[in-house]
Amino acid sequence: MAGTEEEEKFSLKEVLDTFKLCLSDSKEIYLEQYVAGWRGLVRLLNSLGSVFGFISSDAVNKINILVAHLKGENGSRYVTVQSMVAYELENDLVDLSKRGSHPESGCRTLLRLHRALRWLELFLERLRTSGEDSKTSTMCSEAYNESLSRHHPWVIRKAAGMAFCMIPGRPAFLEAMNVGPPEQVVAKLGEALPLISEVYQITEDLYSRHSLMDLP
Numbered sequence: 001m002a003g004t005e006e007e008e009k010f011s012l013k014e015v016l017d018t019f020k021l022c023l024s025d026s027k028e029i030y031l032e033q034y035v036a037g038w039r040g041l042v043r044l045l046n047s048l049g050s051v052f053g054f055i056s057s058d059a060v061n062k063i064n065i066l067v068a069h070l071k072g073e074n075g076s077r078y079v080t081v082q083s084m085v086a087y088e089l090e091n092d093l094v095d096l097s098k099r100g101s102h103p104e105s106g107c108r109t110l111l112r113l114h115r116a117l118r119w120l121e122l123f124l125e126r127l128r129t130s131g132e133d134s135k136t137s138t139m140c141s142e143a144y145n146e147s148l149s150r151h152h153p154w155v156i157r158k159a160a161g162m163a164f165c166m167i168p169g170r171p172a173f174l175e176a177m178n179v180g181p182p183e184q185v186v187a188k189l190g191e192a193l194p195l196i197s198e199v200y201q202i203t204e205d206l207y208s209r210h211s212l213m214d215l216p
């Protein structure tokens with residue numbers, strides 16, 4: 001994997017800039033930038049060690065499915081999350097109640113990343129407001145228990161719980177963001193969080209409106 005995009009150095013600033021570019025003036029979410037934001041996060045995850053490999057593989061798999069839609073013959077219908085939802089629903093390209101002929105629809109794939117974005121929001125808010133002695137593993141598992149865990153079977157919850165124990169402590173974690181001293185990272189997180197929350201909320205409203213929250 002040497003030299004692949006996922007192995008380049010993580011930069012919180014870059015991820016923040018990408019999430020900024022995600023939103024159009026009319027609050028549509030550009031899929032290409034959304035996916036690029038996730039790629040940046042996967043870079044950080046990879047830098048934390050191979051124990052997170054099963055998590056990053058799943059994220060990369062989902063990113064690749066969305067990229068394939070973007071680059072496919074109907075790529076122009078996948079420019080924004082809103083246009084993707086409209087296109088796939090109008091053309092019966094989504095398995096709505098049980099898995100069938102569209103196991104890799106854009107809608108169900110993005111839903112998995114959307115749920116993970118809620119975990120990220122909760123985790124980063126804890127990280128931002130935590131004290132020097134707080135444990136990143138506790139912050140991470142609390143955020144997970146409040147979000148993603150309800151969508152995962154026991155075996156995944158167990159594996160995730162074990163991986164969380166290997167997250168570096170707060171000082172090393174903040175350093176991995178490549179922003180500067182902890183106070184600067186905290187300030188950057190303060191900038192990043194409203195953006196991440198806005199992207200999350202717009203997607204949440206869109207999916208709720210179309211009853212897409214439980215796609216199999």
Ligand SMILES: CCCCCCCC/C=C\CCCCCCCC(=O)N[C@@H](COP(=O)(O)O)[C@H](O)/C=C/CCCCCCCCCCCCC
Pocket residue numbers: 012015041042044045048052054055056058059112113115116119120124140144148151152156160167216
């Ligand atoms: C700016 C600060 C950065 C903070 C660090 C963030 C690094 C996070 C990078 C990537 C997060 C991974 C996103 C994982 C997506 C999981 C999607 C999912 O739920 N997939 C499951 C369901 O998929 P289908 O079977 O229905 O297709 C799949 O079963 C999951 C398998 C893998 C386990 C997922 C565990 C998720 C834990 C999320 C916390 C990541 C911990 C990172 C520690 C820093």
